[in-house]
Amino acid sequence: MSVLTQQYDIVRQNIPSDLCLVAVSKTKPVEMIQELYAHGVRHFGENKVQELVNKHEALPKDIQWHMIGHLQTNKVKYIAPFVSLIHSVDRLKLAKEINKEAQKTGRKIPCLIQVHIAEEQTKSGFSVQDIRSFIENRYDFADLEHIEVQGLMGMATFTNDTSQITAEFNLLKELYTAYQSVVPQLRTLSMGMSGDYPLAIQQGSNMIRVGSQIFGSR
Ligand SMILES: *Cc1c(COP(=O)(O)O)cnc(C)c1O
Numbered sequence: 001m002s003v004l005t006q007q008y009d010i011v012r013q014n015i016p017s018d019l020c021l022v023a024v025s026k027t028k029p030v031e032m033i034q035e036l037y038a039h040g041v042r043h044f045g046e047n048k049v050q051e052l053v054n055k056h057e058a059l060p061k062d063i064q065w066h067m068i069g070h071l072q073t074n075k076v077k078y079i080a081p082f083v084s085l086i087h088s089v090d091r092l093k094l095a096k097e098i099n100k101e102a103q104k105t106g107r108k109i110p111c112l113i114q115v116h117i118a119e120e121q122t123k124s125g126f127s128v129q130d131i132r133s134f135i136e137n138r139y140d141f142a143d144l145e146h147i148e149v150q151g152l153m154g155m156a157t158f159t160n161d162t163s164q165i166t167a168e169f170n171l172l173k174e175l176y177t178a179y180q181s182v183v184p185q186l187r188t189l190s191m192g193m194s195g196d197y198p199l200a201i202q203q204g205s206n207m208i209r210v211g212s213q214i215f216g217s218r
Helices: 001-015 032-038 049-058 074-078 092-105 128-138 162-180 197-202
Strands: 018-022 043-046 064-067 086-090 109-115 145-156 188-191 207-210
Touching: 001 018, 001 032, 032 049, 032 109, 043 049, 049 064, 049 074, 086 145, 092 109, 092 128, 092 145, 092 207, 109 128, 128 162, 145 162, 162 188, 162 197
Parallel strands: 018 043, 018 207, 043 064, 064 086, 086 109, 109 145, 145 188, 188 207
Antiparallel strands: none
């Protein structure tokens, strides 16, 4: 067995079997994805539209592609026909654009609302206050008939302070649970990456996005 499949198996074997593991293949060649595909892996994550489109064209069509990076509205049309889940819906304008392009392709596109839980200003997303006001106003995105808001996504601060990371993930879990009272079909809490996924799982994550621990550093 290769180092790549071994590294994948190490992550897979150390997390609950019902937890969705998205292999983040950004910057990595299609050959590496093919190797994991042959090993049975179907969920891959990318953060750039052009790279995602190229890889989708080159690889088997039963791969479930996750868009995890910042998405410009004028590029939504390129991924709308095939993307499995967009994790990075970070503004209403983007949600509306995805809805429009989904309608054109006759799909209902699964989406996650990205929430800014980190200390750093560089990580985008709706603010915690935005989500609290969605909950208070019972806003459920139902006016956007061609997207399905399936859950929340967040990234913790890049720090060695595990108590801070835990507190940030716990906050996102609380927002997720509270928002379920407005949107009962919420079922996905995407949080945790190579450096922090054990903490995310402890706080209730059911989807993790792991790149460097599987594919090596970028
Ligand atoms: C790159 C990326 C990941 C994976 O990061 P690793 O630290 O390599 O596991 C997860 N989520 C998002 C949004 C990313 O951009």
